[in-house]
Amino acid sequence: MFSLIRDTFTSQLVTLWRVFKHMFDKKDTVEYPDVQPYMFPRWRGRIILSRDPDGEERCVACNLCAVACPVDCIALQKAEDENGRWYPEFFRINFSRCIMCGFCEEACPTNAIQLTPDFEMAEYVRQDMVWEKEDLLINGTGKYHDYNFYRVAGMAVGGKDKGEAQNEAPPVDVRSLLP
Amino acid sequence: MAKIVIDGVTYEVNGDNNLLQECLSKGLDLPYFCWHPCMGSVGACRQCAVKQYRDADDQKGTLVMACMTKANDGSIISIEDEEAKKFRANVIESLMISHPHDCPVCEEGGECHLQDMTLMSGHNYRRYDRKKVTHRNQYLGPFVGHEMNRCITCYRCVRFYDDYAGGTDLAAQASHHHTYFGRQSDGFLESEFSGNLVEMCPTGVFTDATFSAHYSRKWDLQTAPSVCVGCAVGCNTTPGERYGELRRIVNRYHGDVNGYFLCDRGRFGYGFVNSAERLAESQQGKGTGRRTVSEDEAVLELNRILDGGQVIGIGSPRASVEANLALLQRVGGDNFYAGVSDAEFAQLQILKQLSGESALHAPSVREIEECDAVLVLGEDVTNTAPRIALALRQSARNRADELAAAAGIPSWQDAAVRELAQRELSPVYLLSGYATRLDDIARATVVDSAPGLTQLAQALARTLDSAAPTPAATLQEEQKQLLGSIADDLKGARRPLIVCGTGSGSEALLKAAANVARALATARGGDQAVDFCCVVPEVNSVGLVLMAGETQSLGLALKKMQAGDVQAAVVLENDLFGRAPQSQVEAALAGVGQLVAIDQLPTRTTELADLVIAGTSFAEQQGTYINYEGRAQTSMQVFMNNQAARPAWKWLRKESETTLAGLLQTAETTLEGLAGITAILPVSAAAVAGMKYPRQSHRYSGRTAIQAAANVHEGKQPEDRDSIMAFSMEGMSSQRDTAVLPNTWAPRWNSNQSVSKFLDEVGGHLRQGNPGRLLFTRNGSSAGYFEPESAAVTTGDFTLIPAYQLYGSDELSARAEVVNERLTGAYVALAPHDAQQLGVAANDLVTVSADQEALDYPVCIRRSVKPGTIVAFTPAGQFPVAGAGDQVSLSKAQGSGQARFGNLIVSDLQQEGI
Amino acid sequence: MRWEVGSALNIVSILLVVVVIAAMLIWVERRLLGIWQERLGPNRVGPLGLLQVVADMLKIFTKEDWTPPFADKFSFILAPAIIMTVVLMSFSVIPFAPGVGIIDSNIGVLFVLAMASLGAYSVMLGGLSSDNKYALLGSLRAAAQMVSYEVFMGISLLGIVALTGSFNLREIVQAQADGWYVFPQIIGFIIFLIAGVAESHRLPFDIPEAEQEICAGYHTEYSGMKFGMFFVGEYLGLVLISSLITALFFGGWLGPGFLPPIFWFALKASFFVAFFILMRAAIPRPRYDQLMRYGWLFLLPLSLVNLLVTGAVILAGSGG
Ligand code: SF4
Ligand code: SF4
Ligand code: SF4
């Protein structure tokens, strides 16, 4: 009993002392904006939509990011071009709701949606925090350079016919009974 | 009852079923693909493997396919057995070797049975690194999309399309791992039930093309339990909305009505809800003086008209019970008229009279499937009540089940049963005006005009019961023979069925059909009611006739209007020009002081109205509809109209406190026919703390972004004061009560196959009972046989037979943009001989002249049409030139017509000239 | 004008100085916390961030002062006023230095304890009138905590009173000319220190607020200047407890003569203010039940023993 009281007591005093000693340590604070901090590439900041290596919009409007988003701040609508390629007709992120969790990026099967190291997202007008596809879409591949979903998927799209995707045999001739 | 042991737990099961069925009925998760409760087992996919043990001492066991193994008493099986699990994982792995990397761009994604089963079977890494087999897709018409790469060759599509629904244009082609499921060549799928492929196919091969055009994932749709408004069967549906637009309709299971299937009109004909033509706001004034008025102005103006002087109301068979009631209560029963053609009204009155007769029974769709001898009298069921036609196909299969039972084969052994039965079918006799889509299952068909069929029916009644009235005409020997065998089959059947309806357009035929049923009841001993299915044209035809007084026909209303006796007429969701001859309607409208039209889409009536009130579609309102068998069902509101359209009952109610429930309660006490209707009002029995049932799934996305473009400050969700559901993700879990289940989903079962989790047994009934209530109380005995009447004699060379089309006979679905591609337009069909005589070829115009009117129609030549008759198809919204059985004369007219006969799915079309 | 106990100059300057110090503590606390947590704390508004206080004041004055429609208006407004008032009243008996003070009361200790008891009403009323579950929880906790710790706070001082033979705070200070009471009354000091923290419900005993558990406790619904009053009230409480410790245990203004007495007082009090802030930086919050058990099962017996021993020693010393 006594030793318990003693230990509790000394433990508090030791804690106080240790915290007090921090007074003489180097401060961790970076004095932004006077000093620009180094942002890691995988920092979860402002979200962008990227393009595939062929320069086409990567997003296929699968809605997975939207459903993964815990605050439901992504809304989009699928559309299809004349060659059967899916793309978002509109793609909206309400950054005033976004918590930068990165779930959308985790969920995206095409590497289209990516979080970037840009964290300077303050706006004077809250409405300006609602970004549409025009604002989100960048002209590059972002962090992932090589992946092109439509080269892997089986759907025919402009520039890639049936049987031309990775690991695909040419379309079968259903009138033939040859093996 | 048999006892079986599954993974050490003993279950009481139905020993006639197979193990898969019973596992699923007990709520266990066992993967499967090819089996379907309605189509039985073929053992094609090998996914449902389980371990079966000979006895308690057997440690080793054998792998069996659960769907191919009877749940014999004392069976011991294991789903969880390691070897079985491994087997299933290997099977799915091999099914997936050529499966494309498509999920993100696949319409099935998120409600894909293949995804669910892959996950459930534990296959998650692709080891096969050879090339994938690929296929070219086909164009299958505006409704169904095709992406053949995704096929896992389960054969469900062809088994449904060909074996179950009687389609002929979809088949398995090629062989081995090249098997291809499609048509001979590009072209629309002919079956009226092609849309079910979307739900039958466990993968994304067949998808809803109308949905894909404005696609959303299943979880993103706001849904509510609804009822199809395409025809009078009252199939239960789940419409889904996103971004203020109705996105699709899928089947909602109802154990007695539609089961697992919908027809294409109901599934794909929803586009009118999103139509650009929709009346978004109320309007006042005529012609150029027309201006839009605000909601408040419209209410004021409407009330001014309704409260001033003599006002009549014209109800509608496509409006809900509540909308009609609101009008009826507003104008009074004596001023409420049924907005259907006079001929139809007379027929509906007969139906109403028959609905109390205890010798007759209006069978549900499920009961129709159980009937093993069918006589169809003058109704083209495929085009007037399509889901019933699908059920009739199943009733023809009862013979196969009998044979199987005799041979000791369980009925779910699909391949074996079909092999055994070959083409043997239960008797189905089709007596109709023209060749129909059911002819392939008919034991005999007779094509004749209504008067001819009436005579046959009268004679048949007489054959069945000598007390029946003497038929007017004498028959030929072969006709007598045919009637003899029909009579024998009906008498000898376990459960015979008479199908008739308003489609023949003939009151006399309907009476004759009733006589047949009564005679049959007498012939069969009279203690058991005879199934008498009377098809009516529209979703609420029965409801309307139960509300309107017996003499309150549209003709009477028009006469009063013409005579200038009424100051104002309120037309509820109805186009009068489709209900009465143009001259009559015009004269009436000229006589009435003010015309108010409430509707969702502009019609010729709304064009001429002084006040047009914007009404809502079925999806934007809650309403009750009464189907052909007198089943009242509630259709819940799916979403809010974001413009100024409001439900008709809200416009019409006198007090703004009047609720839907209030309307029904008043009706129940004042209208005899509606007694018991309040029992269907959805109550939230399980509700806690006043919570409502959410219309949005728990995965609904974009809640804080959808409105953000307009305003980043999120508004409140629209409130729903009228129902127990909320436009929200929050509230009670609707999984608890299938009556309000907007969306079938269960953990691990994202596809529609999850419906098993809500049924008492697979293919059975919903756990909390099938929603809806039958209103017909049959305690009256028959008033005696109807006496045959001599038909009114009109002059002319041809007898007119009205025809119907899946697309075009229903006013609303025909206005959906996609359906437009499948419309034919008005036409008359002639026998080749008659066409030759007249010197007309297909699509030439002929003038059809009747007593009062003459109209030009394009001609179509059908081999089956009886010479001396013409089969006239008039799209909804137009009034046919003459009634059924009327004599008309034909003459060749100048020019050619625009009818698109390529859209006509009949087997007897004379091809040349098209 | 003269520096004399109770003079108008005294009253005005003490009031001003105390309130200004309390306000400055907003900055001091944040800077110190920063320093002890290897951060910098507010350093951008004005030199060293000193004007942060001004910025905060401006903000708090211009913020919307919202009274929830469901709250009980009267007590909702009254509550923050009570805390300010009772704490400021307590300062009236504090002996800052000879001649510096407001009242030279011979029941000074009792007065302070009485005011502390009244302070509990502020927190309770604030929470109850908010009609909010977190506020209610906060005020329930506050009531129990404050009522309990008042007991040991009082008992822990009885030793000093017995030694001095007076409730007069000035006399208590003067009685320490030969030695601070902290030495004979080390147990009393520790109990008073702990009870003082609990009374002013500062970390680690901020259980009535406990952001992580119950939002902001009793002041969840407060905003604008009403919140500001709770805020400043808390800092005033901090200064008060530090001043009391100085006066009761560390000889008040007494100190070597090369500095004026008021300075000694300020120095000692500042030390304790800093110590309290260090406690906030270092020690985690106990659970509510732990706090109550600790009080009743450990501090209460301990303070009674302390009183008993002190009494016994005095009796023995007086040769009785
Ligand atoms: S980062 Fe998280 S919160 Fe932000 S959009 Fe992506 S999923 Fe939503
Ligand atoms: S998950 Fe990726 S591909 Fe899918 S909608 Fe979002 S951004 Fe587009
Ligand atoms: S069918 Fe199912 S598994 Fe295949 S691509 Fe479509 S969603 Fe994915």
Ligand code: SF4
């Ligand atoms: S198309 Fe669909 S239903 Fe038909 S075999 Fe392939 S996976 Fe099965």
Ligand code: FES
């Ligand atoms: S479901 Fe049993 S083998 Fe396909």
